Amino acid sequence: MATLNVNGALREFEAESDTPLLWVLREQLGLTGTKYGCGIAQCGACTMHIDGVPTRSCVRPASSVTAAEKIVTIEGLSPDGSHPVQKVWASLDVPQCGFCQSGMIMAAAALLKSKPHPTDKDIDEAMTNICRCGTYNRIRKAIKVVAQGGNTKSAGLAIKHTDGSVS
Numbered sequence: 477m478a479t480l481n482v483n484g485a486l487r488e489f490e491a492e493s494d495t496p497l498l499w500v501l502r503e504q505l506g507l508t509g510t511k512y513g514c515g516i517a518q519c520g521a522c523t524m525h526i527d528g529v530p531t532r533s534c535v536r537p538a539s540s541v542t543a544a545e546k547i548v549t550i551e552g553l554s555p556d557g558s559h560p561v562q563k564v565w566a567s568l569d570v571p572q573c574g575f576c577q578s579g580m581i582m583a584a585a586a587l588l589k590s591k592p593h594p595t596d597k598d599i600d601e602a603m604t605n606i607c608r609c610g611t612y613n614r615i616r617k618a619i620k621v622v623a624q625g626g627n628t629k630s631a632g633l634a635i636k637h638t639d640g641s642v643s
Protein backbone atom coordinates (compact mmCIF):
# COMPACT_ATOMS: atom_id res chain seq x y z
CA MET A 477 0.00 0.00 0.00
CA ALA A 478 1.32 3.44 -0.94
CA THR A 479 0.04 6.95 -0.34
CA LEU A 480 -0.55 9.95 -2.57
CA ASN A 481 -1.52 13.50 -1.61
CA VAL A 482 -4.38 14.25 -3.98
CA ASN A 483 -6.49 17.40 -3.90
CA GLY A 484 -5.52 18.05 -0.30
CA ALA A 485 -6.16 14.56 1.07
CA LEU A 486 -3.91 11.57 1.67
CA ARG A 487 -5.17 8.65 -0.44
CA GLU A 488 -3.94 5.06 -0.33
CA PHE A 489 -3.51 2.90 -3.41
CA GLU A 490 -1.98 -0.35 -4.58
CA ALA A 491 -0.29 -0.65 -7.95
CA GLU A 492 2.62 -2.20 -9.79
CA SER A 493 5.77 -0.08 -9.82
CA ASP A 494 5.21 0.92 -13.45
CA THR A 495 1.46 1.64 -13.24
CA PRO A 496 0.83 5.15 -14.59
CA LEU A 497 -0.51 7.72 -12.15
CA LEU A 498 -3.45 8.27 -14.52
CA TRP A 499 -4.83 4.80 -13.84
CA VAL A 500 -4.48 5.16 -10.08
CA LEU A 501 -6.33 8.48 -10.21
CA ARG A 502 -9.10 7.18 -12.44
CA GLU A 503 -9.57 3.57 -11.36
CA GLN A 504 -8.61 3.52 -7.70
CA LEU A 505 -9.39 7.04 -6.53
CA GLY A 506 -12.41 7.64 -8.77
CA LEU A 507 -11.06 10.89 -10.21
CA THR A 508 -12.25 10.40 -13.78
CA GLY A 509 -12.00 14.05 -14.82
CA THR A 510 -8.43 13.37 -15.93
CA LYS A 511 -8.71 11.70 -19.33
CA TYR A 512 -6.83 9.07 -21.32
CA GLY A 513 -6.08 10.06 -24.88
CA CYS A 514 -2.82 8.72 -26.31
CA GLY A 515 -0.91 7.14 -23.43
CA ILE A 516 2.41 8.41 -24.81
CA ALA A 517 2.62 11.96 -23.41
CA GLN A 518 1.54 13.58 -26.67
CA CYS A 519 -2.05 14.80 -26.33
CA GLY A 520 -2.20 16.28 -22.82
CA ALA A 521 -5.66 14.91 -21.99
CA CYS A 522 -4.20 13.41 -18.81
CA THR A 523 -2.64 16.67 -17.54
CA MET A 524 -2.76 17.34 -13.80
CA HIS A 525 -0.44 19.24 -11.46
CA ILE A 526 2.33 17.88 -9.26
CA ASP A 527 3.49 20.68 -6.96
CA GLY A 528 2.01 23.13 -9.45
CA VAL A 529 3.81 21.72 -12.47
CA PRO A 530 1.55 20.49 -15.28
CA THR A 531 2.34 16.81 -15.71
CA ARG A 532 1.15 14.13 -18.14
CA SER A 533 -0.04 11.42 -15.82
CA CYS A 534 -0.23 8.69 -18.50
CA VAL A 535 3.55 8.27 -18.48
CA ARG A 536 4.34 9.10 -14.86
CA PRO A 537 4.53 5.98 -12.68
CA ALA A 538 2.42 6.45 -9.56
CA SER A 539 5.24 4.85 -7.58
CA SER A 540 7.51 7.78 -8.49
CA VAL A 541 5.31 10.33 -6.71
CA THR A 542 5.70 10.70 -2.95
CA ALA A 543 3.09 11.75 -0.42
CA ALA A 544 5.10 14.95 0.10
CA GLU A 545 4.25 16.05 -3.44
CA LYS A 546 0.90 17.75 -3.92
CA ILE A 547 -1.21 16.40 -6.76
CA VAL A 548 -4.09 18.52 -8.04
CA THR A 549 -6.55 17.18 -10.59
CA ILE A 550 -9.39 19.01 -12.33
CA GLU A 551 -11.66 17.97 -9.43
CA GLY A 552 -9.38 19.81 -6.99
CA LEU A 553 -8.84 23.00 -8.99
CA SER A 554 -11.77 24.63 -7.17
CA PRO A 555 -14.55 23.32 -4.94
CA ASP A 556 -17.32 24.47 -7.26
CA GLY A 557 -15.99 25.34 -10.71
CA SER A 558 -15.16 28.86 -9.57
CA HIS A 559 -11.48 28.93 -10.53
CA PRO A 560 -10.98 31.94 -12.86
CA VAL A 561 -9.96 29.65 -15.72
CA GLN A 562 -13.08 27.50 -15.27
CA LYS A 563 -15.34 30.57 -15.12
CA VAL A 564 -13.97 32.12 -18.30
CA TRP A 565 -13.95 28.72 -20.05
CA ALA A 566 -17.68 28.48 -19.35
CA SER A 567 -18.51 32.07 -20.23
CA LEU A 568 -16.76 31.82 -23.61
CA ASP A 569 -18.15 28.32 -24.37
CA VAL A 570 -14.64 27.04 -24.99
CA PRO A 571 -15.34 23.27 -25.02
CA GLN A 572 -16.87 21.41 -27.92
CA CYS A 573 -16.98 17.66 -27.12
CA GLY A 574 -15.06 18.42 -23.92
CA PHE A 575 -12.79 15.39 -23.87
CA CYS A 576 -9.52 17.34 -23.96
CA GLN A 577 -10.72 20.20 -21.82
CA SER A 578 -9.77 19.16 -18.31
CA GLY A 579 -6.20 18.78 -19.54
CA MET A 580 -6.42 22.11 -21.32
CA ILE A 581 -7.75 23.84 -18.19
CA MET A 582 -5.03 22.34 -16.02
CA ALA A 583 -2.33 23.43 -18.48
CA ALA A 584 -3.83 26.94 -18.70
CA ALA A 585 -4.18 27.26 -14.92
CA ALA A 586 -0.52 26.35 -14.45
CA LEU A 587 0.55 28.80 -17.17
CA LEU A 588 -1.46 31.68 -15.70
CA LYS A 589 -0.15 31.00 -12.22
CA SER A 590 3.46 31.18 -13.38
CA LYS A 591 2.85 33.95 -15.95
CA PRO A 592 -0.28 35.99 -15.13
CA HIS A 593 0.02 37.92 -18.41
CA PRO A 594 1.31 35.41 -20.95
CA THR A 595 2.35 36.45 -24.44
CA ASP A 596 1.25 34.50 -27.51
CA LYS A 597 4.66 32.83 -27.44
CA ASP A 598 4.16 31.85 -23.79
CA ILE A 599 0.77 30.38 -24.71
CA ASP A 600 2.23 28.49 -27.68
CA GLU A 601 4.96 27.02 -25.51
CA ALA A 602 2.70 26.04 -22.61
CA MET A 603 -0.41 24.85 -24.47
CA THR A 604 0.90 21.85 -26.38
CA ASN A 605 -2.22 19.79 -25.70
CA ILE A 606 -4.19 18.42 -28.66
CA CYS A 607 -7.89 19.12 -29.29
CA ARG A 608 -9.53 17.06 -32.02
CA CYS A 609 -12.43 19.52 -32.11
CA GLY A 610 -10.08 22.41 -32.89
CA THR A 611 -10.97 24.71 -30.00
CA TYR A 612 -7.51 26.28 -30.06
CA ASN A 613 -8.66 29.81 -30.92
CA ARG A 614 -11.20 29.88 -28.10
CA ILE A 615 -8.60 28.52 -25.68
CA ARG A 616 -6.17 31.30 -26.61
CA LYS A 617 -8.92 33.90 -26.21
CA ALA A 618 -9.95 32.47 -22.84
CA ILE A 619 -6.41 32.58 -21.52
CA LYS A 620 -6.18 36.25 -22.54
CA VAL A 621 -9.51 37.05 -20.88
CA VAL A 622 -8.40 35.36 -17.64
CA ALA A 623 -5.18 37.41 -17.81
CA GLN A 624 -7.36 40.55 -18.01
CA GLY A 625 -9.36 39.59 -14.93
CA GLY A 626 -12.27 38.16 -16.91
CA ASN A 627 -12.73 41.36 -18.94
CA THR A 628 -13.23 40.65 -22.64
CA LYS A 629 -12.92 44.36 -23.55
CA SER A 630 -9.50 44.88 -22.00
CA ALA A 631 -8.44 41.54 -23.46
CA GLY A 632 -9.11 43.06 -26.88
CA LEU A 633 -12.06 40.77 -27.53
CA ALA A 634 -14.85 43.34 -27.51
CA ILE A 635 -17.57 42.86 -30.14
CA LYS A 636 -18.80 45.96 -31.97
CA HIS A 637 -22.50 45.70 -32.80
CA THR A 638 -24.28 47.32 -35.73
CA ASP A 639 -26.03 49.78 -33.41
CA GLY A 640 -22.64 51.07 -32.30
CA SER A 641 -22.70 49.37 -28.89
CA VAL A 642 -19.78 47.32 -27.68
CA SER A 643 -19.95 44.20 -25.52
Ligand code: FES
Pocket residue numbers: 511512513514515516517518519520521522523532533534535
Ligand atom coordinates in the same frame (compact mmCIF):
# COMPACT_ATOMS: atom_id res chain seq x y z
S1 FES B 1 -3.08 10.53 -22.49
FE1 FES B 1 -1.37 11.44 -21.57
S2 FES B 1 -0.61 12.81 -23.02
FE2 FES B 1 -2.19 11.74 -24.08
Ligand code: FES
Pocket residue numbers: 571572573574575576577606607608609610611
Ligand atom coordinates in the same frame (compact mmCIF):
# COMPACT_ATOMS: atom_id res chain seq x y z
S1 FES C 1 -13.21 19.84 -27.25
FE1 FES C 1 -13.30 17.92 -28.29
S2 FES C 1 -11.26 17.19 -28.25
FE2 FES C 1 -11.12 19.20 -27.51
